[in-house]
Amino acid sequence: MVAATVKANGEVTIPKVILESLGVSGGGQLRFVTAPDGRILLEAEAVDIRSLRGVLKHRGPPVSVEQMNEAIARGSER
Helix, strand or coil: CCCCCECCCCCECCCHHHHHHHCCCCCCCEEEEECCCCCEEEEECCCCHHHHCCCCCCCCCCCCHHHHHHHHHHHHCC
């Protein structure tokens, strides 16, 4: 069992082991859900894949799907 303390301003630090089990890291979002029986469930908020656009920077010309597949094939030959 893991516990956390509520600070005077209402903030709670979620223990690392809980964040890891949810797959959440810095900047991640959590959702608190009230179950029909009154329990509170903590869930990792799903990330909209479109929000990741532009996260990775690529310098150079665009790469086609065919070029990506060829690179993958070359890598799997090693």
